[in-house]
Amino acid sequence: MANQKKIDMVKDFQQTFTNKMNEWGFSFNNIDLYQQAFSHSSFINDFNMNRLDHNERLEFLGDAVLELTVSRYLFDKHPHLPEGNLTKMRATIVCEPSLVIFANKIDLNELILLGKGEEKTGGRTRPSLISDAFEAFVGALYLDQGLETVWAFAEKVIFPYVEDNELVGVVDFKTQFQEFVHRQNKGDVTYRLIKEEGPAHHRLFTSEVILENKAVAEGKGKTKKESEQKAAEQAYKSMKKNEKLRHH
Numbered sequence: 001m002a003n004q005k006k007i008d009m010v011k012d013f014q015q016t017f018t019n020k021m022n023e024w025g026f027s028f029n030n031i032d033l034y035q036q037a038f039s040h041s042s043f044i045n046d047f048n049m050n051r052l053d054h055n056e057r058l059e060f061l062g063d064a065v066l067e068l069t070v071s072r073y074l075f076d077k078h079p080h081l082p083e084g085n086l087t088k089m090r091a092t093i094v095c096e097p098s099l100v101i102f103a104n105k106i107d108l109n110e111l112i113l114l115g116k117g118e119e120k121t122g123g124r125t126r127p128s129l130i131s132d133a134f135e136a137f138v139g140a141l142y143l144d145q146g147l148e149t150v151w152a153f154a155e156k157v158i159f160p161y162v163e164d165n166e167l168v169g170v171v172d173f174k175t176q177f178q179e180f181v182h183r184q185n186k187g188d189v190t191y192r193l194i195k196e197e198g199p200a201h202h203r204l205f206t207s208e209v210i211l212e213n214k215a216v217a218e219g220k221g222k223t224k225k226e227s228e229q230k231a232a233e234q235a236y237k238s239m240k241k242n243e244k245l246r247h248h
Helices: 002-024 031-037 041-046 056-077 083-093 096-105 116-120 127-145 147-157 159-163 173-183 224-247
Strands: 189-197 204-211 214-221
Touching: 002 031, 031 056, 031 127, 041 116, 056 083, 056 127, 056 147, 083 173, 096 127, 096 159, 127 147, 147 159, 173 189, 173 224, 189 224, 204 224, 214 224
Parallel strands: none
Antiparallel strands: 189 204, 204 214
């Protein structure tokens, strides 16, 4: 009985997976590899399968492939940014909440093979489980189709959301302003805290952004960092606006 259940689940998976890959415009060779990418340990345990048939090894590989792909994308897209900024941006793109956003946009969780208990307790909507499956899928795609196909997949599923800043804090305003100033050769950007007010548990910080020794905007926030971001946002938006007016 259990064996028939497993056969049915695998059959359903293969059908759904094939449809998805067609929909995304990708071909594949080894379906077993992808089945492993979507096999959660609870599914393997339920059917007494080989302990290493679950997706954790592929997740390990996919994590590295994703880092490489995103690093290359950021390296090309932001030629003026130092390594520190690129590292921060990459961390925001390959973190669990972001991977869940990418996975949910393509309903990746429909493909996950779960054990009965895990399915019952809502495993299919658990962020860590979804992000792990996303990484494992990338690992399988890399082994089966190579890095170019992973890049093509990222162009459909990852990069558009990065460019639209749909991920929390992917490109912060300090970075955007820094890049803008650099492109225009407008000089050095620094920040200065000009005011701290309010009780200890409810501080309000005011910072100004200084361009070539001249304050160009200020911003307020609950932390020094937030106030600098707000100041950078003001400066960036007003300079972009002036640039547009000049071009009209």
